[in-house]
Amino acid sequence: MSTTHAGSHADNYVSYLGNGTTWQSWLLTKDHKRIAILYLISISVFFLLGGIFAAAVRLELLTPQSDLMEAETYNKMFTMHGVVMIFFFLIPSIPATLGNFLIPIMCGAKDLAFPKINLLSWYLYIIGGVLGLYAAVNGGVETGWTFYTPYSSTYSNSAVIATAMGAFVAGFSSILTGLNFIVTIHKMRAPGLTWGRLPLFVWAHYATSLIQLLGTPVIAITLVLMMLERAFRIGFFDPALGGDPVLFQHLFWFYSHPAVYIMILPGMGVVSEIITAFSRKSVFGYKFIAGSSLGIAVIGFFVWGHHMFTSGQSVYASMVFALITQAVAVPSAIKVFNWTATMYKGSVSWDTPMLYALGFIGLFTIGGVTGVTVAMLGVDLHLHDTYFIVAHFHYVMVGGMVLAYLGGLHFWWPKMTGRMYHEIWARVSAVLVFLGFNFTFFPQFILGYMGMPRRYAAYPEEWQVLHIMSTVGASVLGFGFILPGIYLTASLLRGKAAQAPMNPYGAKGLEWTIPSPPPTENFLAMPTVNEEVYAYAETEEKALV
Amino acid sequence: MSEAVAHHTHPEEHVAHQFHDAQQQYDSSTLGMWLFLLTEIMFFGGMFGAYAVYRVWYPEAFKLAASTTNVPLGAFNTVVLIVSSLTMALAVQSAQLGKKNRLVLMLILTMVFGAAFLGVKGIEYTEKWHHHHVPGLNWQWEGEGPREVQILFCLYFAMTGMHAIHMVVGLGIMLWLLINARRGEYTASYYNPVEISGLYWHFVDIVWIFLFPLLYLI
Numbered sequence A: 001m002s003t004t005h006a007g008s009h010a011d012n013y014v015s016y017l018g019n020g021t022t023w024q025s026w027l028l029t030k031d032h033k034r035i036a037i038l039y040l041i042s043i044s045v046f047f048l049l050g051g052i053f054a055a056a057v058r059l060e061l062l063t064p065q066s067d068l069m070e071a072e073t074y075n076k077m078f079t080m081h082g083v084v085m086i087f088f089f090l091i092p093s094i095p096a097t098l099g100n101f102l103i104p105i106m107c108g109a110k111d112l113a114f115p116k117i118n119l120l121s122w123y124l125y126i127i128g129g130v131l132g133l134y135a136a137v138n139g140g141v142e143t144g145w146t147f148y149t150p151y152s153s154t155y156s157n158s159a160v161i162a163t164a165m166g167a168f169v170a171g172f173s174s175i176l177t178g179l180n181f182i183v184t185i186h187k188m189r190a191p192g193l194t195w196g197r198l199p200l201f202v203w204a205h206y207a208t209s210l211i212q213l214l215g216t217p218v219i220a221i222t223l224v225l226m227m228l229e230r231a232f233r234i235g236f237f238d239p240a241l242g243g244d245p246v247l248f249q250h251l252f253w254f255y256s257h258p259a260v261y262i263m264i265l266p267g268m269g270v271v272s273e274i275i276t277a278f279s280r281k282s283v284f285g286y287k288f289i290a291g292s293s294l295g296i297a298v299i300g301f302f303v304w305g306h307h308m309f310t311s312g313q314s315v316y317a318s319m320v321f322a323l324i325t326q327a328v329a330v331p332s333a334i335k336v337f338n339w340t341a342t343m344y345k346g347s348v349s350w351d352t353p354m355l356y357a358l359g360f361i362g363l364f365t366i367g368g369v370t371g372v373t374v375a376m377l378g379v380d381l382h383l384h385d386t387y388f389i390v391a392h393f394h395y396v397m398v399g400g401m402v403l404a405y406l407g408g409l410h411f412w413w414p415k416m417t418g419r420m421y422h423e424i425w426a427r428v429s430a431v432l433v434f435l436g437f438n439f440t441f442f443p444q445f446i447l448g449y450m451g452m453p454r455r456y457a458a459y460p461e462e463w464q465v466l467h468i469m470s471t472v473g474a475s476v477l478g479f480g481f482i483l484p485g486i487y488l489t490a491s492l493l494r495g496k497a498a499q500a501p502m503n504p505y506g507a508k509g510l511e512w513t514i515p516s517p518p519p520t521e522n523f524l525a526m527p528t529v530n531e532e533v534y535a536y537a538e539t540e541e542k543a544l545v
Numbered sequence B: 001m002s003e004a005v006a007h008h009t010h011p012e013e014h015v016a017h018q019f020h021d022a023q024q025q026y027d028s029s030t031l032g033m034w035l036f037l038l039t040e041i042m043f044f045g046g047m048f049g050a051y052a053v054y055r056v057w058y059p060e061a062f063k064l065a066a067s068t069t070n071v072p073l074g075a076f077n078t079v080v081l082i083v084s085s086l087t088m089a090l091a092v093q094s095a096q097l098g099k100k101n102r103l104v105l106m107l108i109l110t111m112v113f114g115a116a117f118l119g120v121k122g123i124e125y126t127e128k129w130h131h132h133h134v135p136g137l138n139w140q141w142e143g144e145g146p147r148e149v150q151i152l153f154c155l156y157f158a159m160t161g162m163h164a165i166h167m168v169v170g171l172g173i174m175l176w177l178l179i180n181a182r183r184g185e186y187t188a189s190y191y192n193p194v195e196i197s198g199l200y201w202h203f204v205d206i207v208w209i210f211l212f213p214l215l216y217l218i
């Protein structure tokens, strides 16, 4: 922790945390910061739950036989793992917590444009989550998180409707969050805060919100049609009823591929902030990073067919989808190069958020490059539906997004709570997460390459060593995730001893100009922005370190 | 979004705390509604997409199925909705001019037309039920291609059903506007809720303008 710009004129203000302590003051709050905390708590619960399902999956895979549980139970475990992690953890993770907390502040506004709708979106999320939980305890689901028809709509004997309903309702929560962000970013910026001065975190959320707004309704209606088919035995997607199952896949992936960018763009925004702050240097190629977020959002809508190379879609369609998919790697790579260039000749420090951000860059790169690998038609015929795919998307979703989420949580924790966490423990956990992650998922690339299919509870003996490595790695990873839960909570209990200053890292940005934790209306006086974004005076700051 | 209750003349009183001024609030709400409608387009778009696919696959069956729909009732409903769009537009105009009584009248008329639409829709659904044209619940088809024909009926109910749900929500909004309007909430300087609700209402009408020819005529 190098520079400290402590001591502000604002010692006697009421922080948003101090403004009411009753249940109602939280459950009926319209303050975006409190709603962010509500989200933080609820997604942590779901993360834990998803983690428990994952543990069940990994334990079963310790041995080649399906012995710990039957294949059907195993199918339920991985399905509920996927559903919980994707719909109830990863999609809301950064946007609904850090985004909710920071977007208005970074825009110099008192709140989001529609505070009541923001609260509504949290309730929708909770209703969706409760439906999901209801399904989990009433039979579970075993369709895979993709709900492919006609299995989901006709043959499955599990609680498909309740689960799909949960995802449907949670989807509206995501739409409303996106809508709120876009309006706020357009209409609520402080004087002087031009588009070119917006933090990259805001740009990333703008792009994410566009996807939420345009993609989510499509999966919503698709799930409705699937549920109707299941409930009334009417034909939309079941070939026995004259329907087309591939149509379901098209509609599903039309959302779900863009949705994978909902699950990475916010992380990219976080990483952009962290890298500049801990390199004490203005970000390299601001316009390119901002533009590439939009580029990813737009191109991301035209690549969904790469999930269907083996589903019988036309070969020509597959060829086009393969090409466009490769193209999406370009804006992703632009970001990686620009982050690297930002660190070049910067004075890099190794605080916890930076460790996570560096982990992100490495792991996301592996995830992205293997994405390009499976985007090649011929290669994908071999790798589709194998552990290679499982490893690919975990590298982006966990190695990328979850690391970014943790990095961001640590970076802004002092701002959000007014407390400093234990730096040494935090670094230990960051390293554990990184190592545990690689031990868990790297072997899966090899397994997949050798032909291990995904979604099976049993496998040939030869693969056991790699599976054991993966399960051991997962235990380390799990431990690494539990640690922050402990020391972050502990920081809250340590009281004044852990009091965070206004700007513990000497970082730039409106959020660092207000007290920690912020007052209810964010700014004590209406801010005006008259400097460029990330205006780190490079030489001067270097002297300080 | 206004929390105020009493009678006002000054627009700033309606400004929620997060906004600087009435203009910012106006711009934000309007943009918000447009974005919401964008979402709605994608929502219905999924069904139109499915329609397009099956239409191409089963053109004959779709013609057969469409021939059983009640075109006069559909046409009547189309006219009803267009007129309701007109009264809605007049409601917005009345609000902008601060003509309270005319606003109330126009809102009531819009609701009447909206309810009429739903009533007629109900008649059509009942008719379908009697003819055993309700897939899943009450389905029988003697003619050719029962499987294929059934898909059009599925789409018919899914699309018109979703549309009807939007109409019901619209009526709820109209009711809310009506209550506020009678209390004199809306003035020449504060009429944004009426305006953006109008956008929603027109949107729902436009969806029907597409549904009618696709499901009844071609």
Ligand code: HEM
Pocket: A146, A260, A261, A263, A264, A306, A307, A325, A326, A328, A329, A332, A367, A368, A369, A370, A371, A372, A374, A375, A376, A380, A383, A384, A385, A389, A392, A393, A396, A397, A401
């Ligand atoms: C860098 C650009 C990326 C490329 C070129 C890419 C490419 C691909 C391809 C071609 C597949 C299909 C493979 C198959 O099923 O045979 C795939 C699957 C997948 N990707 Fe990516 N991807 C990229 C980034 C991401 C990101 C950022 C995420 C999430 C944050 C992600 C998550 C997924 C998931 C979840 C699946 C598997 C879905 C399933 O079948 O359950 N990908 N990716």
Ligand SMILES: [Cu+2]
Pocket: A256, A257, A260, A303, A304, A306, A307
């Ligand atoms: Cu994809």
